[in-house]
Amino acid sequence: MxxxxxxxxxxxxxxxxxxxxxxxxxxxxxxxxxxxxxxxxxxxxxxxxxxxxxxxxxxxxxxxxxxxxxxxxxxxxxxxxxxxxxxxxxxxxxxxxxxxxxxxxxxxxxxxxxxxxxxxxxxxxxxxxxxxxxxxxARQLAGALTVEQAIDTARQFVHDQLNAEGVVLLPDDPSPGAAGGPEKAACRTEAHLVKVVLNSGQFVRVDELPGSGDASLYLPLRASMRVRGVLAVAFPDNPQELAPENQAYLEALASLIAIAVERLHYVEVAHASQLDTVSERLRSSILSALSHDLRTPLTALVGLADSLFLIKPGLPPAGLETAQAMHEQAARLAGLVGNLLDMARLNAGNVTLRREWQPLEEVIGASIKLLGSALSTHPVRVALPADLPLLEFDAVLLERVFCNLLENAAKYSPDGAKIEIAARPLGTLVEISVCDHGTGFPGGSKDKLFAMFVRGEAESAKPGTGLGLAICRAIVEAHGGTIMAENRDEGGACVRFTLPMGAPPVLEEEGA
Known part of the structure; x- marks a missing residue:
């Protein structure tokens, strides 16, 4: 009818x-x-x-x-x-x-x-x-599985009920009615009018255009969150079709289309999020399985390489160099596998923090000592305020954070460049920074550096897998803090992270 x-x-x-x-x-x-x-x-x-x-x-x-x-x-x-x-x-x-x-x-x-x-x-x-x-x-739009189906339903409805031609314009593709397709040629739209409707959220009516094939009415698709698009309608035969009751009729149709488009948008977002979650869970499972299977033979390989130095009589110089190279490569591979396992455990949420109230300088000192030869050509300067209170954190995990940050700073700084570690209170937080005097981070979003398998220099010859900063972020966020990376004005890179200050226990002085 x-x-x-x-x-x-x-x-x-x-x-x-x-x-x-x-x-x-x-x-x-x-x-x-x-x-x-x-x-x-x-x-x-x-x-x-x-x-x-x-x-x-x-x-x-x-x-x-x-x-x-x-x-x-x-x-x-x-x-x-x-x-x-x-x-x-x-x-x-x-x-x-x-x-x-x-x-x-x-x-x-x-x-x-x-x-x-x-x-x-x-x-x-x-x-x-x-x-x-x-x-x-409304029943047809509620059952639409794609945005294209919703658009076709709306176009057919306008044609059957009002003897007019309609086209739905979405923000991602604001000019579909300008050219292409027989149904689009019957309803020509003006790009600037479409932008006006998208920006203002109000309808635009052009009374002098009915009967010419150009859109006479532009209606916003107002949804609960924002304007999802524009419904443009052209009345090719009868200009009187722009009666007020028909405009109200089309406004009701535009509301139904907006609800359908928004529903399909959130369905797509939920589906993509579900796929990302499944992919991340699968990747973490594979990393965890590989790490467990590789850790034992790598540990044995490191032990065998160390045992070559204890053979009596000793190996010739060439054999000792080979044993040393084997030891270094096996240790590096063991560290890589350890990072993979840590990342998998952190992403799976199976890590239980062993929080204890302890001074920050102890974990910094342990991290510097643990790196050893990696910092041999880089002097490290630690500047902590004398009144810095005790902090509650997992010492083993926070040590991993400092080791990764110091190792990155040493890796991307020239020999002899100083590395600086500082801390300062910020309200209810303590901000800790690790800064270097190297080349700094590349341009672009610094947040991407904290994703897994992302490196500051993608084609760099320096060894690395891009897991260090991702592990740091996971550990810091597990402690309730935040982490960010930036370049220093005087040159070099700086990574800052925060830890909650909390209410440390009061230590009583021992009597004489």
Whole structure:
């Protein structure tokens, strides 16, 4: 079923204007012929009722304009054929003038009321049909699996219900209606009007364009979060289709499309998030399995390389160099496997922090001592405030953070460059920084450096897998802190992270 224009226009289109005039004249003349034989049997007041009934029927069937014509014709015919002297407009008794006036007014009022009642009934029927159509399109949009299906449903609805052409424009593709496709050529859009609607969230109506194939109405697809797109509608045949009730009808359709597009957007986001979670879980499982399987033979390999130095009699110099190289490579591979296992455990959330209140300088000193030869060409300067309180943290995990940061600083700094470690209180947090005087981080987002397998220099010849900073972030966040990387104005890189200060216990001094 197609719903056209305003209800009044649709009702009057049942008959052409000349047909309504002809039917009105015919009905009034027929009433006159019917009432003429009854002139001697009925009073004139009863004959007036016949004419009023005719006016009422014409108002119901042909509308308000025909009812006015019928009322005037009824007064004239009643005067000519029934009021003495007959067959003349003259009136013997002036009382009939009152009858004529009452008859005319009554006919006009009755016709008006009957026509209004008929029009309201028709409007109610059209509203019911449109409500049913909106319910059907809402059901179709609720079942749409893709945005393309929702757009096709909306375009078909506009074409079937309003005899118009519509196109849905999304922010990611703001010009789909400009060219391409037969359905798009029937509804040409203006890019600047689309942008106005997207930015303002208000509809734009262009009254001078209907009938030209250009979009006459641009409606925003307002959803709960933001404007999801624009519904552009062109009325190629009838400019009167831009009636207010049709605009309200299209606004309801735009709301349904916006809800469907937003629902599909969040379905896509949830699906992508689920895939990322599954992929991350699978990757962590593979890393954990490989790390467990490789750790034992690597530990044995390091031990065998160390045992070569204890052979009596000792190996020749060439053999000792080979044993030393084997030991270094096996230790490096064991460290890599350890990082993989730590990353898998941290991502799986299976790490239980062993928090203890302890001074920060102890874990920094242990980290510097553990790196040993890696810092042999880089002096390390530690600057901690004297009143720095005890902090509650897992010493083993925080030691890994300092080891990774110091190792990165040494790796990307020239020999002899100083590495600085500092701490300062910031409200309820303590900020710790590890800075160097090297080349600094590359341009772009520094947050990407804390993702797994991302290196500062992707093609660098320096050994590394891009797990150090990812492990640091996981450990710091597990402690309730944050971590960030930045370049220093004077040159070099700096990594800062925070730890909660908490309420350290009070240490009582021992008596003398």
């Amino acid at each position: 197609q719903i056209e224009g305003s209800p009044a226009v649709q009702f009057t289109e049942r008959f052409k204007p000349w047909q309504r005039v002809g039917l009105t004249i015919l009905a009034c003349c027929s009433t006159t012929l019917l009432a003429t034989p009854l002139l001697g049997h009925l009073d004139l007041a009863n004959i007036v009722m016949l004419f009023l009934l005719t006016v009422l029927l014409i108002a119901v069937i042909l509308g308000r304009t025909a009812a006015v014509l019928a009322a005037v014709l009824s007064v004239l015919l009643f005067d000519i054929f029934f009021v003495p002297p007959r067959f003349s407009l003259a009136v013997e008794n002036l009382q009939y003038l009152v009858t004529f006036a009452v008859m005319l007014v009554t006919g006009l009022i009755a016709g008006q009321l009957a026509a209004s009642l008929k029009q309201k009934a028709r409007e109610a029927q059209i509203r019911e049909q449109r409500t049913r159509a909106l319910y059907e399109v």
